[in-house]
Amino acid sequence: EPEVTQTPSHQVTQMGQEVILRCVPISNHLYFYWYRQILGQKVEFLVSFYNNEISEKSEIFDDQFSVERPDGSNFTLKIRSTKLEDSAMYFCASVRTWGTFGEKLFFGSGTQLSVL
Amino acid sequence: AQSVTQLGSHVSVSEGALVLLRCNYSSSVPPYLFWYVQYPNQGLQLLLKYTSAATLVKGINGFEAEFKKSETSFHLTKPSAHMSDAAEYFCAVSEGNAGNMLTFGGGTRLMVKP
Numbered sequence: 012e013p014e015v016t017q018t019p020s021h022q023v024t025q026m027g028q029e030v031i032l033r034c035v036p037i038s039n040h041l042y043f044y045w046y047r048q049i050l051g052q053k054v055e056f057l058v059s060f061y062n063n064e065i066s067e068k069s070e071i072f073d074d075q076f077s078v079e080r081p082d083g084s085n086f087t088l089k090i091r092s093t094k095l096e097d098s099a100m101y102f103c104a105s106v107r108t109w110g111t112f113g114e115k116l117f118f119g120s121g122t123q124l125s126v127l
Numbered sequence: 128a129q130s131v132t133q134l135g136s137h138v139s140v141s142e143g144a145l146v147l148l149r150c151n152y153s154s155s156v157p158p159y160l161f162w163y164v165q166y167p168n169q170g171l172q173l174l175l176k177y178t179s180a181a182t183l184v185k186g187i188n189g190f191e192a193e194f195k196k197s198e199t200s201f202h203l204t205k206p207s208a209h210m211s212d213a214a215e216y217f218c219a220v221s222e223g224n225a226g227n228m229l230t231f232g233g234g235t236r237l238m239v240k241p
Contacts, residue, residue: 015170017170020168046229053231053232054219056228056230059228102170116173118163120168120170
């Protein structure tokens, strides 16, 4: 079965530093997502992305966050100035079509971000 | 707004026993409901989904779930637990007009004792 690939699996950074989390969605997928899970809390939606622009975002996704699909294969999440509360597991997901629930949303294995 | 509540953050069963993981939802429109499983160091894997067809949904690995509108529930069951079922299970809801944006429950860690 095809996979969504996320790198790195673990990222440690200092507070205030910029981090970029990388994802390679499945090649024929068109919709891309970032979710995160703070330790002990629920998995939360951050942002969805289609046709090179954000289609939806949550309240969590403030000006410190940005997403990009720089080269047609990678899908990145950037945090400009990390805060301690950004420490979480970040999941990337992709799906071929939007709103068609016969389609399956594929998740990556996550990047554990630790902000010190 | 949609929300999901999973009762019991940890559930322990013996191998061969019935598995029952509870999920209740709230949604302002007819919902789409999902169960995901996460094995250690892996991503979220779809177990099954309800999309307004049959209320009893069968998924992978012998799991099934029943949508009960009157109880706003979507509990996950498996007749006989296997050691390999030990994992974290997440219930999620999506409202049709929100595309695939999912709202997750807090997760239930299933432990299977030999």
